[in-house]
Amino acid sequence: MILLQLFWEYFKVGLFSVGGGMATIPFLYDLSDKTGWFTYAQLADMLAISESTPGPIGVNMATYVGFTIAKIPGAVIATLGLVAPSVIIILLIARILQQFRHNRHVEAAFYGLRPASTALIAAAGITVVKVSLLNLDAYHLSGQVLDLVRWKPCLLAVIVLIFTNFVKPTKKWHPIIFILLSAVVGVIFHF
Amino acid sequence: MKDLFELFATFAKIGIMTFGGGATMLPILQRELLDSRHWVTDEELMDYYAIGQCTPGIIAVNTSTFVGQKRKGTLGGIFATAGMVFPSLIIICIMATLISNIADYPWVQNAFVGIRACVCVQIFNAVIKLAKKAVIDLWTAGLFVLVLAFSLFLDLSPILFVLACAVIGILLHTLNIVKGGAGK
Numbered sequence: 281m282i283l284l285q286l287f288w289e290y291f292k293v294g295l296f297s298v299g300g301g302m303a304t305i306p307f308l309y310d311l312s313d314k315t316g317w318f319t320y321a322q323l324a325d326m327l328a329i330s331e332s333t334p335g336p337i338g339v340n341m342a343t344y345v346g347f348t349i350a351k352i353p354g355a356v357i358a359t360l361g362l363v364a365p366s367v368i369i370i371l372l373i374a375r376i377l378q379q380f381r382h383n384r385h386v387e388a389a390f391y392g393l394r395p396a397s398t399a400l401i402a403a404a405g406i407t408v409v410k411v412s413l414l415n416l417d418a419y420h421l422s423g424q425v426l427d428l429v430r431w432k433p434c435l436l437a438v439i440v441l442i443f444t445n446f447v448k449p450t451k452k453w454h455p456i457i458f459i460l461l462s463a464v465v466g467v468i469f470h471f
Numbered sequence: 472m473k474d475l476f477e478l479f480a481t482f483a484k485i486g487i488m489t490f491g492g493g494a495t496m497l498p499i500l501q502r503e504l505l506d507s508r509h510w511v512t513d514e515e516l517m518d519y520y521a522i523g524q525c526t527p528g529i530i531a532v533n534t535s536t537f538v539g540q541k542r543k544g545t546l547g548g549i550f551a552t553a554g555m556v557f558p559s560l561i562i563i564c565i566m567a568t569l570i571s572n573i574a575d576y577p578w579v580q581n582a583f584v585g586i587r588a589c590v591c592v593q594i595f596n597a598v599i600k601l602a603k604k605a606v607i608d609l610w611t612a613g614l615f616v617l618v619l620a621f622s623l624f625l626d627l628s629p630i631l632f633v634l635a636c637a638v639i640g641i642l643l644h645t646l647n648i649v650k651g652g653a654g655k
Contacts (some may be wrong), residue, residue, distance in 0.1 A: 328574035335559030336492030366528025392640020397521035412587030466585020
């Protein structure tokens with residue numbers, strides 16, 4: 281019975297959290313209030329682990345919450361609940377899109393929509409820059425511009441930028457190679 | 472059946488290589504779906520992301536469903552999505568059983584500072600690549616700058632931007648201010 285309720289609750293999370301994995305977080309706090317299935321502290325731990333393991337955060341969180349409540353069946357059911365609404369809706373949209381792909385107005389809409397989509401991705405990238413290359417807290421405390429920049433990650437970013445754009449053999453490397461090497465660099469040089 | 476399994480395996484691979492989701496998985500998607508397999512185009516990826524911003528659910532799932540559906544219909548969409556979530560299920564269940572919170576180890580934190588620095592650059596590269604296809608004249612350049620500025624400085628829903636820009640795109644074409652199709 282708890283599995284059915286878990287599916288339903290996560291179905292609602294999937295249906296109402298528009299955007300990305302982080303959009304599910306406020307709904308999980310609500311779920312904690314409503315059901316008492318997990319505490320805020322547990323939720324914070326789950327978020328930390330979901331961020332530091334492979335996989336999209338939203339899916340990781342769903343699996344983790346489900347596992348906390350009802351072990352492996354819970355993990356599967358919560359994840360199913362999360363993805364069910366978007367799978368249904370996207371399948372419908374994809375069908376419609378296939379039919380109207382070459383419609384004049386649909387093409388015109390995409391003409392305006394693509395720069396917006398790219399800008400939104402750029403904005404998300406800038407958010408990553410804020411937390412990884414800049415240290416806004418230290419800057420607000422000291423007011424010194426030198427404290428604004430995290431030097432080691434910045435230096436690494438410049439190196440990655442050079443190797444992914446200008447060095448012939450490494451340009452073709454798979455992105456995951458750079459990610460893994462950067463992790464190793466972070467550990468060795470105590471980022 | 473072989474195609475469906477390939478969809479599952481490809482998206483499971485993408486799932487394993489994704490840290491974070493959303494924008495951070497874009498470089499991996501470009502590599503696996505465009506460069507290696509030619510399953511989608513840059514334009515289609517942008518469309519999926521734009522639609523993913525306005526529809527329920529997380530973008531990783533929306534994109535898998537879209538690509539799977541394009542390749543092999545409804546079943547394809549389901550197999551691709553199942554592949555995307557499969558690694559998370561296994562890894563998180565193991566992590567949760569071991570209880571030990573890996574996020575507490577200093578070396579894990581150090582590793583992620585390194586990973587995020589790298590991901591910043593990869594998103595930057597990905598955006599440049601997309602912008603070349605999306606920003607094709609002064610109008611699209613204007614829309615790009617406006618949406619970027621508004622989303623950085625105002626706390627508005629991305630749905631608003633996507634819908635507004637779609638309407639602007641249609642208006643520009645119906646009023647004949649811009650000629651031709653959507654960036655062929």
